Amino acid sequence: MAKAKKGPRQIVGLKCKACGNFGYLTEFNKNNEQLKKQTTGETTFPLKKYCAVCRKHTVHVQAKKLK
Numbered sequence: 001m002a003k004a005k006k007g008p009r010q011i012v013g014l015k016c017k018a019c020g021n022f023g024y025l026t027e028f029n030k031n032n033e034q035l036k037k038q039t040t041g042e043t044t045f046p047l048k049k050y051c052a053v054c055r056k057h058t059v060h061v062q063a064k065k066l067k
């Protein structure tokens with residue numbers, strides 16, 4: 001049985017790994033994430049996104065979990 005705390009959908013911040021600029025807010029489903037990891041071995045994060053500071057696509061990592 002799954003632990004129902006805050007629900008599977010989590011809001012996270014994404015920040016540029018290169019310069020640390022906090023660029024994006026995104027939402028992802030924790031359950032889907034686990035399923036994806038089991039089936040394909042891939043994860044959603046880190047993501048490649050455009051960074052306005054670096055002015056190019058960089059690797060973005062989860063900054064922290066937001067409520």
Ligand SMILES: [Zn+2]
Nearest residue numbers: 016019051054
């Ligand atoms: Zn950057």
